[in-house]
Structures are given as C-alpha cells and as structure tokens.
Amino acid sequence: MRLNGEISHKEDEEDEEEKQSGVLQPERLVVGYALTSKKKKSFLQPKLEILARNKGISFVAIDQNRPLSDQGPFDVVLHKLSGMEWCKIIEDYRQKHPEVTILDPPDAIKHLHNRQSMLQDVADLNLSDCNGKVRVPRQMVITKDSLSIPDQVFEAGLKLPLVAKPLVVDGSAKSHELFLAYDRFSLSELEPPMLLQEFVNHGGVLFKIYIIGETIKVVRRFSLPNVSKRELAKVVSVFRFPRVSSAAASADDADLDPGIAELPPRPLLERLARELRHRLGLRLFNIDMIREHGMRDVFYVIDINYFPVSQLSSVEIMLAAVCG
Structure with a gap:
C-alpha cells in the first residue's frame, strides 16, 4: 500500500525485497496519527514502532496543513488534538470515509x-x-x-x-x-x-x-x-x-x-x-x-x-x- 506521509527508506527496501522474492506478504495496516508534540513523544517510542512493523502496522504522520482526504489511504486514524476546527475536520472525514476506524469520535471524547x-x-x-x-x-x-x-x-x-x-x-x-x-x-x-x-x-x-x-x-x-x-x-x-x-x-x-x-x-x-x-x-x-x-x-x-x-x-x- 503506497502512502503519502512519513515512510522510512527501510520500509521501501522491504517492499522491494518482497516484490523480488515473489512472496505475497499480508497487506499492511496503515495508521494515520495527528498528535500533540508531547503525546507524539510519549506514544511513538522505538519499542512500539519495532513491534508494530513486525505486525505489519505502519504509522504515518498526518500533515495538518493539507486536507485530510488528500492523505492516506488510512485504515485507522488516531488523534489527540483539540479545537473546534480539528473536530470538524475529523467529523467530516468520518462521514466521507466510514470504512476508516477513527480513534475516537470527537463528540464521544468531549464527554470526558x-x-x-x-x-x-x-x-x-x-x-x-x-x-x-x-x-x-x-x-x-x-x-x-x-x-x-x-x-x-x-x-x-x-x-x-x-x-x-x-x-x-x-x-x-x-x-x-x-x-x-x-x-x-x-x-x-x-x-x-x-x-x-x-x-x-x-x-x-x-x-x-x-x-x-x-x-x-x-x-x-x-x-x-x-x-x-x-x-x-x-x-x-x-x-x-x-x-x-x-x-x-x-x-x-x-x-x-x-x-x-x-x-x-x-x-x-x-x-x-x-x-x-x-x-x-x-x-x-x-x-x-x-x-x-x-x-x-x-x-x-x-x-x-x-x-x-x-x-x-x-x-x-x-x-x-x-x-x-
């Protein structure tokens, strides 16, 4: 699955090796994330990224300066940002892409x-x-x-x-x-x-x-x-x-x-x-x-x-x- 966003050269090399070997690998699960700098630092730790890669999961940073619908495709969108504008963006994206899992809907988060x-x-x-x-x-x-x-x-x-x-x-x-x-x-x-x-x-x-x-x-x-x-x-x-x-x-x-x-x-x-x-x-x-x-x-x-x-x-x- 080809993505817009942060993808390491190592992953590109792994994809090329898979093509050359002729062995079909399980399709990757793509997680787009939009987090505060503090949450990103605590969340995206090396151990998590290694474990995720071994399980076929790719974490891709969402560019907040570009329309969300122009990025991806994503299987999961993980977010922890606040503000009415961001909530509107996520809710609009959820309506247009019901196949994507949103963790979690802004209205539900607001309850807490x-x-x-x-x-x-x-x-x-x-x-x-x-x-x-x-x-x-x-x-x-x-x-x-x-x-x-x-x-x-x-x-x-x-x-x-x-x-x-x-x-x-x-x-x-x-x-x-x-x-x-x-x-x-x-x-x-x-x-x-x-x-x-x-x-x-x-x-x-x-x-x-x-x-x-x-x-x-x-x-x-x-x-x-x-x-x-x-x-x-x-x-x-x-x-x-x-x-x-x-x-x-x-x-x-x-x-x-x-x-x-x-x-x-x-x-x-x-x-x-x-x-x-x-x-x-x-x-x-x-x-x-x-x-x-x-x-x-x-x-x-x-x-x-x-x-x-x-x-x-x-x-x-x-x-x-x-x-x-």
Whole structure:
C-alpha cells in the first residue's frame, strides 16, 4: 500500500525485497496519527514502532496543513488534538470515509472533558451480579463564588474530607491539580469551577484500568493515604497534591497488604469495560478505580481519562487498539 506521509527508506527496501522474492506478504495496516508534540513523544517510542512493523502496522504522520482526504489511504486514524476546527475536520472525514476506524469520535471524547458528566454513565450501571459493586463518590459542582462553598457543601450534606478537582479536563497540567480539604470553611480558598468529591479511604492504592478495544490491562498506582477521624479533627486546611497515580508511582512491585493489592475481579472489569465502551462510544480510555478500605468487593470509579498512552506499561496494549 503506497502512502503519502512519513515512510522510512527501510520500509521501501522491504517492499522491494518482497516484490523480488515473489512472496505475497499480508497487506499492511496503515495508521494515520495527528498528535500533540508531547503525546507524539510519549506514544511513538522505538519499542512500539519495532513491534508494530513486525505486525505489519505502519504509522504515518498526518500533515495538518493539507486536507485530510488528500492523505492516506488510512485504515485507522488516531488523534489527540483539540479545537473546534480539528473536530470538524475529523467529523467530516468520518462521514466521507466510514470504512476508516477513527480513534475516537470527537463528540464521544468531549464527554470526558467534563468531570460532572463523565461519571454519570458509571452511576447508572447495575453490576451487582459481577462479583462486586461499582459506585461513584458523592459529588457536587461549584461553578462560582468561592465564599459560598462552605454553605453549599453543608446544604448538600457532603462528608469531609473532600477532594477538589478542576471541572474541565483539557489535557493541561492545571486540569490535573488535586486538593484535599479537611474542613469545609477552607474550601473558600479554592477557585471555581470545580468538582468536589467525598474522599473514600482506599489504602493508598489506585487501580488504573486501561480499556483498549476489547483488551483490558490493570496496573496499581500509589495514591492518597487513608484519612483517620483523628486527623480530620486536628487538621484545618486545604492541601494541594502533585499529580497522583502517574507511572512513576507504580505499586505493582511493592510489598502491599493482599487485601489492598488484590486486583478487582475480572468478571467485574469485563462487564464494566463492555458497558462503558457502549455508553461512551470510545475504544481507547482508562478508568481510575479504588477499593473502599476494609471492603473486599466495593469499588469506586473516581475518574475516566481518554488516550492515556503515556502511562501505558505495555505497548502491546496500543497495538490491540489499532488492530481491534
């Protein structure tokens, strides 16, 4: 398959060798990608490119200065760009080329840009017959007027401590800021719009569940420690935390209490993944899940992220997405 875009000389030489040998090779799967420079650096690592080449997959950069329909042909378009203009380009291309797999439709991705709406699909699920229960923390949205936050929290009946997160998820460092509030009056120090979630003690371990097509991979990450009633009575403040659950905070090799480290039941994860793929219309995302401390089968989904490739511990997972 001849392409417009970045193709290495080595691939051209391989194609020529195939022609001369007279041996028919499987047709390549062509993945066009449009990514930010940061995402491209974390995604297109040498190990992935080598593994992809061995599986007959070619990654081709999309030229954003040329019409998308003039490029390709592509089997898959992988993208993580923002802006109304790009969304319009992708949606127009999807309508004209239904044979191409788009990872993922802009309208579906947009659903995860707002923390108020992203967990609603989880709250609506009934997974009681899957070896466990999945819930979402009680939460509320604050859109304005910092000084009124203590009263709003009191009226809503939310229990302390509270986790405060930016309402909008736009990929920036600010959208991943995290605060833990021990008393409601200190909440007036925060800057709306934001989401407030009741903090659930979970033994300081979070499960990142990567859902890539029909493939599921789970890794453990260190998270915020439990908060005792004694601490809650003594501390009067709001604390800002650096980004938790990053790849650098891996807990997979740590010596943990089995009751904390045990992964969520596979049937539960498979059902959850299947339901969310259908409801969200996405094939490339991850779920942040915690187990309520002292409860073996009670889990909470606290966040959903799109295209978390930079934190994947295995490039084979990415290949499952483009091949699936």
